[in-house]
Amino acid sequence: MSAEQHHHPSPSQYWKIAGFLALVTAIEVALFYIDKELELGAMNAVLLVILSTLKFLTVVGWFMHLRYEKSLLSRFFAAGFALAMGCYVVVLAAMGVIVIRGA
Amino acid sequence: MADVHAVETDHEEHESTGVSNLKLGMWIFLSSEFLFFGALITNYLLYSNRGGFTGPYPAEVYDIPFTSVSSFVLLMSSLTMVLAHNAFSRGDQNGTRTWLFATAALGAVFLGGQVFEFTEFIVNYDMKLTTNPAASAFYVLTGFHGIHVAIGVLLLLSLWGISRARGGLSQKSGLNVEMVGLYWHFVDIIWIVIFTVVYLLSLPPA
Amino acid sequence: MTATAERPATSIFRRPRSKTGLWSWITTVDHKRIGIMYGYAAFFFFIVGGIEALLLRIQLSQANAEFLTAGAYNALFTMHGTTMVFLFVMPASAAFMNYMLPLLVGARDVAFPRLNALSWWVFFFGAIFMYSTFFFGTSLPPAGVEGVAGNLPEGGGPGSFNWLANSPDGGWFGYQPNAGPFYTPGTAMDFWAGGLQILGLSSLVSSVNFIVTTFNMRAKGMKLMRMPVFAWMTTVTAFLLLFSLPIIAVALFMVTTDRQFGSLFFAAQNGGDPILWQHLFWLFGHPEVYIIILPPMGIVSEVMPAFARKPLFGYSAVVFAGAAIAFLGFGVWAHHMFSSGITPVAQAAFGLATMTIAIPTGIKIFNWLGTLWGGRIRFTPAMLFAIGFIAMFTIGGLSGVTHSIVPADWQETDTYYVVAHFHYVIFGGAVFGLFSGLYYWFPKYSGRLLDEKLGKLHFWLTFIGFNMTFAPMHWLGLQGMVRRTWKYAPEMGLEGWNQVVTAGAFIIALAMLVFMYNWRKSRRRGTVAGMDPWDARTIEWMTPNPTPEHNFSESLEITSLDHFWHMKYEEDEEGRPVRRADADEILARLEDIGNNPREPIHLPSPSFFPFLIGLGVPLIFYGIVYHTSLVGKGLIVLGALIVLASAIGWGIEPADEPHYGHDDHDEEHGEEEVVEVHG
Numbered sequence: 001m002s003a004e005q006h007h008h009p010s011p012s013q014y015w016k017i018a019g020f021l022a023l024v025t026a027i028e029v030a031l032f033y034i035d036k037e038l039e040l041g042a043m044n045a046v047l048l049v050i051l052s053t054l055k056f057l058t059v060v061g062w063f064m065h066l067r068y069e070k071s072l073l074s075r076f077f078a079a080g081f082a083l084a085m086g087c088y089v090v091v092l093a094a095m096g097v098i099v100i101r102g103a
Numbered sequence: 104m105a106d107v108h109a110v111e112t113d114h115e116e117h118e119s120t121g122v123s124n125l126k127l128g129m130w131i132f133l134s135s136e137f138l139f140f141g142a143l144i145t146n147y148l149l150y151s152n153r154g155g156f157t158g159p160y161p162a163e164v165y166d167i168p169f170t171s172v173s174s175f176v177l178l179m180s181s182l183t184m185v186l187a188h189n190a191f192s193r194g195d196q197n198g199t200r201t202w203l204f205a206t207a208a209l210g211a212v213f214l215g216g217q218v219f220e221f222t223e224f225i226v227n228y229d230m231k232l233t234t235n236p237a238a239s240a241f242y243v244l245t246g247f248h249g250i251h252v253a254i255g256v257l258l259l260l261s262l263w264g265i266s267r268a269r270g271g272l273s274q275k276s277g278l279n280v281e282m283v284g285l286y287w288h289f290v291d292i293i294w295i296v297i298f299t300v301v302y303l304l305s306l307p308p309a
Numbered sequence: 310m311t312a313t314a315e316r317p318a319t320s321i322f323r324r325p326r327s328k329t330g331l332w333s334w335i336t337t338v339d340h341k342r343i344g345i346m347y348g349y350a351a352f353f354f355f356i357v358g359g360i361e362a363l364l365l366r367i368q369l370s371q372a373n374a375e376f377l378t379a380g381a382y383n384a385l386f387t388m389h390g391t392t393m394v395f396l397f398v399m400p401a402s403a404a405f406m407n408y409m410l411p412l413l414v415g416a417r418d419v420a421f422p423r424l425n426a427l428s429w430w431v432f433f434f435g436a437i438f439m440y441s442t443f444f445f446g447t448s449l450p451p452a453g454v455e456g457v458a459g460n461l462p463e464g465g466g467p468g469s470f471n472w473l474a475n476s477p478d479g480g481w482f483g484y485q486p487n488a489g490p491f492y493t494p495g496t497a498m499d500f501w502a503g504g505l506q507i508l509g510l511s512s513l514v515s516s517v518n519f520i521v522t523t524f525n526m527r528a529k530g531m532k533l534m535r536m537p538v539f540a541w542m543t544t545v546t547a548f549l550l551l552f553s554l555p556i557i558a559v560a561l562f563m564v565t566t567d568r569q570f571g572s573l574f575f576a577a578q579n580g581g582d583p584i585l586w587q588h589l590f591w592l593f594g595h596p597e598v599y600i601i602i603l604p605p606m607g608i609v610s611e612v613m614p615a616f617a618r619k620p621l622f623g624y625s626a627v628v629f630a631g632a633a634i635a636f637l638g639f640g641v642w643a644h645h646m647f648s649s650g651i652t653p654v655a656q657a658a659f660g661l662a663t664m665t666i667a668i669p670t671g672i673k674i675f676n677w678l679g680t681l682w683g684g685r686i687r688f689t690p691a692m693l694f695a696i697g698f699i700a701m702f703t704i705g706g707l708s709g710v711t712h713s714i715v716p717a718d719w720q721e722t723d724t725y726y727v728v729a730h731f732h733y734v735i736f737g738g739a740v741f742g743l744f745s746g747l748y749y750w751f752p753k754y755s756g757r758l759l760d761e762k763l764g765k766l767h768f769w770l771t772f773i774g775f776n777m778t779f780a781p782m783h784w785l786g787l788q789g790m791v792r793r794t795w796k797y798a799p800e801m802g803l804e805g806w807n808q809v810v811t812a813g814a815f816i817i818a819l820a821m822l823v824f825m826y827n828w829r830k831s832r833r834r835g836t837v838a839g840m841d842p843w844d845a846r847t848i849e850w851m852t853p854n855p856t857p858e859h860n861f862s863e864s865l866e867i868t869s870l871d872h873f874w875h876m877k878y879e880e881d882e883e884g885r886p887v888r889r890a891d892a893d894e895i896l897a898r899l900e901d902i903g904n905n906p907r908e909p910i911h912l913p914s915p916s917f918f919p920f921l922i923g924l925g926v927p928l929i930f931y932g933i934v935y936h937t938s939l940v941g942k943g944l945i946v947l948g949a950l951i952v953l954a955s956a957i958g959w960g961i962e963p964a965d966e967p968h969y970g971h972d973d974h975d976e977e978h979g980e981e982e983v984v985e986v987h988g
Contacts, residue, residue, distance in 0.1 A: 008189070011186055014185050018178070018181070021178050022175060022179070025175055028299065028303060029167065032167060032303045045304055048304055049304075051299075052295050052298070052299035055178075056292050059288055059291055060288070063182075063184070063185045063284075063288045063291075064288045069122070070121060073122065073126075076130050076131055077133065079134060080133070080136075080137040083137070083138065083552055084141035085141070087556075088142070090640075091145055091588045091589075092148060092149065094655045095585065119525050119526070120525055122525070124420040124421065124525050127524060127525060128420065128520075131551065132517050134551070135513065135517075135554070138553075138556055142559035142560070146559070150582075232566070232570055232571060233570075233571040233572060235579070236572075236576075239572035239573050239574055243563065243572065265960075275963075
């Protein structure tokens with residue numbers, strides 16, 4: 001029952017992970033302002049999505065311990081995420097928010 | 104009609120997957136929450152830069168420095184949550200209690216920030232729920248996230264209260280520390296997505 | 310009488326302990342009792358929804374009839390659809406899932422017994438909330454619009470059922486902005502939106518519970534691919550519920566905020582987009598179709614092997630086809646919207662995706678036919694309904710494929726052709742499957758058999774009435790009779806078939822009277838079933854009938870698919886099944902041990918809290934409907950306090966207490982569920 005026996009991170013590692021998360025957030029906010037000056041356009045969006053994905057996966061993997069759990073849980077979790085992405089991207093495409101070239 | 108023998112045979116049946124019922128149920132429930140917040144975010148993306156509405160669009164009134172700070176607060180509450188769980192698994196009841204309370208407090212700060220933000224938008228910028236569909240979508244999305252945070256704060260405070268009243272949490276309630284933790288981190292990752300997609304990346308119509 | 314006992318200080322209330330009487334039902338966490346309550350509630354709403362349908366049919370039996378006003382007609386078709394989908398078919402499936410799932414996988418109960426009770430009570434009070442619209446709801450004409458026929462409380466002669474116009478009248482699909490605050494003011498649609506929200510909450514809790522049950526509670530040796538098909542379909546359905554309900558929850562919240570708090574999501578005149586509602590509704594609504602049909606598919610997959618005396622043909626293909634239907638079911642929603650102006654690319658894509666669903670469905674149908682082929686078929690009522698299911702469902706499936714062809718769909722949209730299609734699938738499919746299950750598993754509930762003669766009469770009346778009712782709707786639809794319209798002109802030439810349809814509807818009603826008589830008669834005085842009345846294959850028959858409270862007296866060890874059959878039968882040299890010499894002894898031993906467990910058995914303890922939370926939730930929704938008044942605000946606070954206090958009580962109370970006043974109180978065992986509140 002207790003999943004916490006095997007090499008879970010120690011408190012000091014948790015602090016380091018939190019420091020990393022804070023750093024990424026700072027970069028994100030910085031990007032927001034850099035974009036205002038330099039007009040990065042799509043580049044800005046891509047970078048921000050990558051950075052927030054990094055934060056997302058860090059919290060899920062380490063804080064929620066998903067990387068230490070049975071793969072069944074990852075599969076359930078990924079299924080919900082993938083289904084939501086799939087369905088809602090199609091809704092946005094069908095409603096003309098996401099424009100598919102040639103369609 | 105009661106005996107502990109039968110309980111033990113029962114117990115083996117309980118976990119065909121090797122994951123406790125509670126944890127499996129929690130992860131399954133959380134996976135469905137993606138569909139919930141996904142619909143709300145979709146709703147926001149549909150309206151956030153559709154032209155022709157009257158009144159300010161959400162993206163015109165965001166206070167990014169302020170929201171960055173409250174996002175940081177929520178992110179750090181995930182740290183305190185995981186420290187609470189860690190303290191519990193080391194048998195440190197006092198540490199658990201402290202970190203649980205710290206998490207609830209950070210959550211409350213985040214909620215306070217949200218109340219301040221909403222008030223600011225409504226009073227200073229006159230962007231109400233009824234102003235335009237983009238504003239409606241913004242308030243309902245962040246509002247539902249706020250409700251999730253509030254429920255999390257209540258759960259944390261009840262664990263903290265039980266721990267105080269009984270001088271510690273039993274092994275059984277310990278599983279609840281883990282479950283509340285999962286819920287709490289989930290609310291945090293939803294905010295990670297909202298912060299990027301709704302605040303940093305959204306533009307008012309050109 | 311009191312149902313309580315002395316309890317230690319961990320509980321707010323003394324723990325309920327009586328095993329009979331009203332309080333035992335209110336506090337029960339036994340999956341079988343919960344299943345029975347779901348079943349009776351579902352049947353009650355089947356009758357209510359049926360009466361609504363009969364009123365609609367009386368109105369349509371003559372051209373230009375004046376039996377109902379337009380408003381009453383709108384309200385009746387709305388409530389007929391809503392009732393049959395959410396208050397009849399879904400809870401009827403939930404009844405079978407609750408009662409049978411633990412028995413089919415060899416467990417003592419579901420994973421979270423108290424959450425199971427919560428699902429039921431939330432459903433129960435949600436249904437009451439929904440129907441209380443008849444007493445409290447109002448339906449007014451759009452602001453500034455005078456004299457809309459039938460939407461006004463006055464108008465219509467006596468006996469025209471105009472009082473019904475005070476119930477929701479925006480269709481079960483609640484299309485916006487028609488069902489929004491401008492075109493449908495008044496509180497009736499708020500009851501509809503709130504009611505569906507509550508019912509969705511109930512189903513969401515159930516879905517988590519059933520998934521954990523199948524994944525974690527299976528008996529030893531019961532691998533996933535040894536589970537009976539109904540257990541599989543329950544799991545697949547639970548996943549569909551899990552992933553589709555949050556979508557409708559959001560959509561309904563948006564309707565509620567539009568109607569109550571003035572948000573503008575669907576207000577077309579202010580820039581809102583009604584098409585968004587259609588996407589969100591059908592993104593839920595199409596999986597919902599499979600939520601309705603997959604459990605009955607599971608039921609007939611249990612019934613047919615039992616009465617064909619053959620194993621299910623292609624077990625793994627049936628299981629995978631079920632999962633494939635569910636998966637594809639999330640990718641076809643826009644075929645409900647071909648006439649809503651979506652792009653040609655979207656139309657082509659969703660048309661093609663819809664056609665692919667025919668493949669796994671066809672696989673299932675051929676597997677059922679393969680099961681019957683060469684079997685020694687016994688035409689019991691259960692089997693007749695199962696065979697009727699295949700035939701009727703196939704017709705409904707084929708007319709469904711015609712909708713995937715976009716130009717054809719444009720002709721069919723909003724005509725009676727569509728009504729015919731989905732009744733062939735839902736009535737000819739789901740309802741036939743559910744009746745099949747009732748005849749098959751009735752002994753598990755009562756220990757007796759439903760009368761076979763009356764059962765056959767019930768089947769044939771249903772079958773004839775059903776086809777008279779719904780087959781002519783195909784041609785009525787193709788002739789251009791539109792849905793949701795309360796009158797048609799005599800020159801349209803529709804009257805003849807409409808009279809056949811109405812006559813058929815009354816034959817179905819007669820069939821249901823026969824069934825109710827049979828149920829009443831057989832429950833007390835039917836033939837005693839014994840332990841294995843059908844010479845069945847699956848493990849739910851390895852315990853006496855009616856099912857003892859503890860389900861199984863000893864832990865099972867499953868060695869194969871159709872485990873029970875293999876205990877009774879072995880193969881001769883030519884591979885034919887031969888009943889083992891000691892089969893009757895095995896049965897006698899199982900029956901004896903089932904009724905007289907050798908060891909004391911420990912079961913989850915009853916609880917007051919699921920009932921209390923179920924009571925509190927609708928109070929919040931009443932409060933939201935009347936939130937502008939002080940009473941409404943008070944109700945929100947009161948409801949929230951009841952839910953919160955009960956949740957805390959629930960959290961403190963252990964899931965099971967081995968014995969009141971027993972020193973040897975096992976602290977380690979039992980899950981203390983975290984209170985899950987879905988925002």
